[in-house]
């Protein structure tokens with residue numbers, strides 16, 4: 560037997576429990592060792608998925624993430640600790656994974672996936688895991704994977720609802736399923752999530768990734784799995800190719816669907832530093848549009864008028880320009896749009912109170 564076919568004593572011992580499974584065996588373990596997996600996003604999905612792929616001995620993992628670790632990540636992004644706050648996620652994740660398994664290769668790409676790097680990254684992978692929470696990145700991945708005939712595993716969480724689908728080159732693509740970018744929360748994130756819900760979905764994703772790499776039946780292949788984490792129910796729908804899908808018909812070379820207005824950068828929004836400057840000028844009214852309970856739990860001061868009670872005639876709003884805040888910037892943006900449509904000068908804090916606090920390291 561050729562040397563590359565055999566295992567070191569360390570590998571043989573490390574993977575003993577899974578090699579014992581007839582579905583894996585030495586041949587399956589070799590397949591995992593030869594596999595190159597691209598993980599896009601090292602957050603709430605990517606962290607648990609990467610841990611188990613590294614543990615199982617997937618030979619090469621590439622982690623792509625342009626963000627730094629923040630305090631608000633730690634409740635679900637299990638690869639990181641408090642000492643990682645402020646450091647790049649891709650490098651911190653790679654370090655953690657490599658410390659758990661020195662027999663695999665872990666690579667870190669400290670940049671977001673975009674048009675400039677998608678082809679190079681996808682071309683070098685046998686399987687791609689979508690662990691982002693950005694619809695725009697998913698369309699990039701979808702098109703890149705079509706161009707290079709690569710399979711990719713989509714996963715998304717919206718509060719207690721999870722979605723999982725493996726798009727293989729021989730089946731429907733993501734754009735067949737979602738022809739346009741939805742305006743919903745799948746993209747503008749910020750709805751809140753329990754860490755364990757994202758973690759479980761990340762593990763479902765890792766499980767199907769391993770099955771796929773092992774050549775086993777993969778339930779999410781050409782299917783959409785809809786998972787209800789509150790009731791622990793799973794539904795499975797067959798995906799059908801849309802004969803008019805621009806991505807499929809043009810082999811991933813069609814123009815991507817435009818981002819909905821809520822996802823695009825907006826002149827309504829101020830970054831935390833600019834928002835702080837505007838506040839300090841003292842000529843505007845700060846309005847927190849979260850619920851009274853959220854306001855009571857933590858606030859930056861100002862008025863509390865929940866979004867569903869916001870009325871442009873409300874005398875408390877006064878005459879001065881309005882600076883709007885909420886938890887993550889979604890509700891306050893809606894409030895700003897509403898107020899501006901009624902002729903008021905209103906700006907919103909981009910990323911909300913969480914971005915504000917993240918910038919200050921939670922202090």
Ligand SMILES: [Zn+2]
Pocket residue numbers: 731732733734735736800801804805806807808
């Ligand atoms: Zn398609």
